[in-house]
Amino acid sequence: xxxxxxxxxxxxxxxxxxxxxxxxxxxxxxxxxxxxxxxxxxxxxxxxxxxxxxxxxxxxxxxxxxxxxxxxxxxxxxxxxxxxxxxxxxxxxxxxxxxxxxxxxxxxxxxxxxxxxxxxxxxxxxxxxxxxxxxxxxxxxxxxxxxxxxxxxxxxxxxxxxxxxxxxxxxxxxxxxxxxxxxxxxxxxxxxxxxxxxxxxxxxxxxxxxxxxxxxxxxxxxxxxxxxxxxxxxxxxxxxxxxxxxxxxxxxxxxxxxxxxxxxxxxxxxxxxxxxxxxxxxxxxxxxxxxxxxxxxxxxxxxxxxxxxxxxxxxxxxxxxxxxxxxxxxxxxxxxxxxxxxxxxxxxxxxxxxxxxxxxxxxxxxxxxxxxxxxxxxxxxxxxxxxxxxxxxxxxxxxxxxxxxxxxxxxxxxxxxxxxxxxxxxxxxxxxxxxxxxxxxxxxxxxxxxxxxxxxxx
Ligand SMILES: Cc1cc2nc3c(=O)[nH]c(=O)nc-3n(C[C@H](O)[C@H](O)[C@H](O)COP(=O)(O)OP(=O)(O)OC[C@H]3O[C@@H](n4cnc5c(N)ncnc54)[C@H](O)[C@@H]3O)c2cc1C
Numbered sequence: 001x002x003x004x005x006x007x008x009x010x011x012x013x014x015x016x017x018x019x020x021x022x023x024x025x026x027x028x029x030x031x032x033x034x035x036x037x038x039x040x041x042x043x044x045x046x047x048x049x050x051x052x053x054x055x056x057x058x059x060x061x062x063x064x065x066x067x068x069x070x071x072x073x074x075x076x077x078x079x080x081x082x083x084x085x086x087x088x089x090x091x092x093x094x095x096x097x098x099x100x101x102x103x104x105x106x107x108x109x110x111x112x113x114x115x116x117x118x119x120x121x122x123x124x125x126x127x128x129x130x131x132x133x134x135x136x137x138x139x140x141x142x143x144x145x146x147x148x149x150x151x152x153x154x155x156x157x158x159x160x161x162x163x164x165x166x167x168x169x170x171x172x173x174x175x176x177x178x179x180x181x182x183x184x185x186x187x188x189x190x191x192x193x194x195x196x197x198x199x200x201x202x203x204x205x206x207x208x209x210x211x212x213x214x215x216x217x218x219x220x221x222x223x224x225x226x227x228x229x230x231x232x233x234x235x236x237x238x239x240x241x242x243x244x245x246x247x248x249x250x251x252x253x254x255x256x257x258x259x260x261x262x263x264x265x266x267x268x269x270x271x272x273x274x275x276x277x278x279x280x281x282x283x284x285x286x287x288x289x290x291x292x293x294x295x296x297x298x299x300x301x302x303x304x305x306x307x308x309x310x311x312x313x314x315x316x317x318x319x320x321x322x323x324x325x326x327x328x329x330x331x332x333x334x335x336x337x338x339x340x341x342x343x344x345x346x347x348x349x350x351x352x353x354x355x356x357x358x359x360x361x362x363x364x365x366x367x368x369x370x371x372x373x374x375x376x377x378x379x380x381x382x383x384x385x386x387x388x389x390x391x392x393x394x395x396x397x398x399x400x401x402x403x404x405x406x407x408x409x410x411x412x413x414x415x416x417x418x419x420x421x422x423x424x425x426x427x428x429x430x431x432x433x434x435x436x437x438x439x440x441x442x443x444x445x446x447x448x449x450x451x452x453x454x455x456x457x458x
Contacts, residue, residue: 001255002255002256002257003258004020004024004260004445005027005241006025006262007028009214009225010035010038011420011431012418012419014213014434016434017225017438018435019437019438019439019441020438021220021221023442027225028226028230032227032228034215034225035051038051040053040209040210040211043297048295048344049342050293054203057202062204062431064435071206072208074204074332075203075204077328078307078311079311081195082309082311083312083315084374086103088103091308111162111165115159116168118158126186130145139409147402148190153184153398154180157188157189158180163316171313171320173191174351175321176349178287178349182398187396187397202426205327207328228248231244231271235273236273236275237274239257241259258414259416260416260417260437260438261418262418264395288421289348289394290348290389292388293346294345297383297385298343300341301339309327311323311324317373318366318370319367322345323343323344325344348394364385364386367387394426395421412440417437419434
């Protein structure tokens with residue numbers, strides 16, 4: 001019997017395996033690459049990116065893991081608040097003045113200011129709720145965040161808005177993968193804190209691309225990591241877990257003392273048997289939205305306006321945000337600017353629903369048309385492009401999600417849950433829950449060995 005089996009090779013699974021690497025473990029990944037929804041590929045000094053890309057800074061779990069594994073990440077120098085809307089691009093200065101710099105009617109500006117003041121007040125309150133309190137358990141903080149404005153949607157909170165006023169709020173909120181009509185008011189407000197205050201959350205890029213971190217761990221796991229191993233069933237018994245997977249067309253079953261399930265909640269719900277029924281039920285209540293994204297490599301020469309910008313918000317387009325993934329490379333250049341850049345655009349929620357069933361070529365055609373309008377001449381500098389579609393893009397926080405959390409936080413028996421859907425901080429939650437599951441199992445394995453009749457042989 002193995003000490004533990006880790007299911008899933010994303011950024012929750014790899015930290016769990018990293019913590020348990022000195023024990024008798026295997027990590028099973030269904031796909032042919034490590035990283036899950038962290039998906040990046042190097043291209044010379046740049047990297048193309050299709051999935052998660054910004055990480056927690058100093059003192060975060062991401063920071064701790066990066067340092068342990070020996071992978072570099074740096075704070076992003078560029079602006080997060082550029083806006084391309086109504087034929088104009090704004091970058092810098094007070095974002096509250098943006099509505100007055102765009103060709104909008106006074107009625108629309110008044111709507112934006114009124115709703116904006118409401119959101120600003122709520123962001124201040126969210127900031128207080130979000131702040132860690134001395135000595136408190138992380139689960140208490142997480143529950144407080146989920147409880148914040150949890151009984152209505154963001155759209156109900158702002159009230160009805162005209163399309164141009166709505167455009168100031170929708171792209172930011174729907175980055176959650178849910179539309180303002182779907183996500184809780186508190187979660188929507190939380191997104192504005194992320195955008196308005198870089199220091200409040202995720203603002204770092206991994207040098208070489210996001211997937212560098214899980215891949216580095218995967219490399220160190222050696223033959224403890226099994227690729228192309230799709231887990232079909234995980235059964236929890238009193239004193240062990242039984243895991244069945246398919247690899248190269250063959251089915252395998254192994255027993256382990258513990259298992260860490262790091263697959264999205266939908267998959268964990270489908271494959272696990274024998275979980276506490278309350279936890280099992282809670283897994284079934286997690287809601288995901290789609291994401292469609294595309295990466296572009298370009299070959300322009302000389303400085304460009306986007307060099308100092310990381311994120312452009314692009315309302316009323318097929319994607320709602322465009323990222324300059326070469327922003328970090330620019331800041332690391334000592335002398336001359338190298339030719340080229342790397343861009344990512346993404347479409348969550350309804351935008352993704354409109355694209356996810358179209359052929360990739362059609363999605364690229366739609367994206368290229370919009371990119372040409374945002375960055376005139378873009379069409380002439382693209383040298384590589386490709387699309388990714390994520391059906392379970394991200395779990396979004398819906399009204400009532402707070403009531404599901406205590407069920408998910410029940411003490412585990414033999415099956416541990418880890419993954420981004422367990423909290424509010426995406427990669428940070430994934431890494432945290434993976435590391436903590438690994439640490440807890442390590443200490444259980446240690447105490448198990450001290451007990452008589454434990455089945456361990458020395
Ligand atoms: C376009 C996009 C942009 C994003 N931007 C950011 C960002 O900037 N910052 C941020 O913090 N987060 C961001 N996120 C979210 C972030 O990517 C996720 O929160 C994080 O990667 C989730 O990691 P995970 O390990 O929990 O899940 P996953 O990455 O989904 O990992 C689960 C793994 O399990 C594997 N698996 C599935 N089924 C099985 C099975 N049956 N057997 C074995 N293995 C299986 C999958 O192949 C996958 O590798 C973004 C996501 C997307 C899609």
